[in-house]
Amino acid sequence: MNGTPLYPLTFIIIAILAIAIIYLKFREKKISLTSFILWIFLWVMIVIIAIDPKFSEIFARIFGISRGLDAIFIMAIISLLYMCFKLFLKIEKLEQNINKLVRELAIKNEINLENEEDKD
Amino acid sequence: MESNFTISRDDKKSIYIIIPAYNEEKRVGNVLKKVASLGYKIIAVNDGSSDNTLNVLKSVQKEYPDNIYVLSHIINMGAGSATRTGLDAALKHNPSYVVTFDADGQHDYNDIANVCEPLISGRAEAVIGARPFEDMPLDKNFANTIMTLLTEIFYHVKVKDSQTGFRAFTASAARKLKIESHGYLISSEFIKEINKNNLKFEEVTIKTIYTDETQKKGTNALVGIKIMLRMIREVFYKH
Numbered sequence: 001m002n003g004t005p006l007y008p009l010t011f012i013i014i015a016i017l018a019i020a021i022i023y024l025k026f027r028e029k030k031i032s033l034t035s036f037i038l039w040i041f042l043w044v045m046i047v048i049i050a051i052d053p054k055f056s057e058i059f060a061r062i063f064g065i066s067r068g069l070d071a072i073f074i075m076a077i078i079s080l081l082y083m084c085f086k087l088f089l090k091i092e093k094l095e096q097n098i099n100k101l102v103r104e105l106a107i108k109n110e111i112n113l114e115n116e117e118d119k120d
Numbered sequence: 121m122e123s124n125f126t127i128s129r130d131d132k133k134s135i136y137i138i139i140p141a142y143n144e145e146k147r148v149g150n151v152l153k154k155v156a157s158l159g160y161k162i163i164a165v166n167d168g169s170s171d172n173t174l175n176v177l178k179s180v181q182k183e184y185p186d187n188i189y190v191l192s193h194i195i196n197m198g199a200g201s202a203t204r205t206g207l208d209a210a211l212k213h214n215p216s217y218v219v220t221f222d223a224d225g226q227h228d229y230n231d232i233a234n235v236c237e238p239l240i241s242g243r244a245e246a247v248i249g250a251r252p253f254e255d256m257p258l259d260k261n262f263a264n265t266i267m268t269l270l271t272e273i274f275y276h277v278k279v280k281d282s283q284t285g286f287r288a289f290t291a292s293a294a295r296k297l298k299i300e301s302h303g304y305l306i307s308s309e310f311i312k313e314i315n316k317n318n319l320k321f322e323e324v325t326i327k328t329i330y331t332d333e334t335q336k337k338g339t340n341a342l343v344g345i346k347i348m349l350r351m352i353r354e355v356f357y358k359h
Binding site: 106 | 192193209212
């Protein structure tokens with residue numbers, strides 16, 4: 001095993017916890033199968049790279065980058081940006097849906113005087 | 121510009137004034153009373169206000185039960201959204217003309233007749249009430265000038281005032297408009313849609329009453345930047 005023994009160990013513990021949480025969320029049907037697989041894959045990769053940093057060089061070679069660590073950083077940044085974009089689109093969509101709901105509700109429940117007097 | 125134009129009582133009954141209100145408890149009551157006493161129909165939309173606006177709307181509605189319709193957003197959705205809700209509601213009542221009017225008392229009630237005049241006499245299908253920029257405080261003047269310029273660049277329409285809240289449409293014109301934005305971008309969007317649908321269009325100079333209170337909201341520099349970003353994004357999304 002390469003590297004100091006403490007640092008791969010921390011990553012493994014964090015990864016196990018993360019995978020456990022993801023699994024529980026999946027069982028409660030709070031996340032979809034696709035995101036379940038993606039997250040598991042991500043954490044397994046982190047564990048593999050933590051145990052054997054040389055593994056990252058395989059990626060580096062595929063993408064034509066000389067250092068393994070650089071490849072990891074580049075991939076991390078790209079995936080973060082992608083996630084940001086996804087979230088942005090999702091929030092936009094949600095905003096539109098909420099907007100539609102609020103407007104429909106307002107139009108359906110026009111306030112009229114008779115109803116108000118009943119309440120008083 | 122003094123108004124010599126008067127609208128007949130029957131015409132007034134078919135003019136629906138849309139007044140979106142967000143946290144305007146102090147001013148919206150007076151605005152509503154004035155407009156209702158002139159004989160127009162009103163669609164008041166409370167945009168999820170956290171103050172007493174909704175109750176003010178309801179109490180004015182009791183005074184003028186035949187003139188005022190009250191709608192309410194459960195949460196705050198922005199001036200654009202509230203205006204759209206008002207438009208949808210107004211069109212259900214089969215109006216001849218619809219007018220949008222700010223709730224904060226910055227517009228002059230007598231201008232309603234002036235803005236409707238080109239519609240009634242058949243010269244135009246859409247009218248926007250342009251505020252003279254010289255009357256504006258400096259920061260608003262600047263922001264509105266920029267916004268009007270941006271409207272010209274992005275939507276290819278040259279108008280005197282692109283950010284006005286005072287607009288009037290014939291019902292058939294209003295039905296053609298596809299407005300999608302939630303916030304202040306709506307002002308530019310109206311202009312874009314007027315242009316896209318080839319509506320006969322006129323600008324009428326209106327009076328603006330600037331008090332400390334009416335200055336707090338509306339297009340200041342920050343809102344301007346936000347609108348600009350949205351316009352840029354829209355251009356990239358759609359083309």
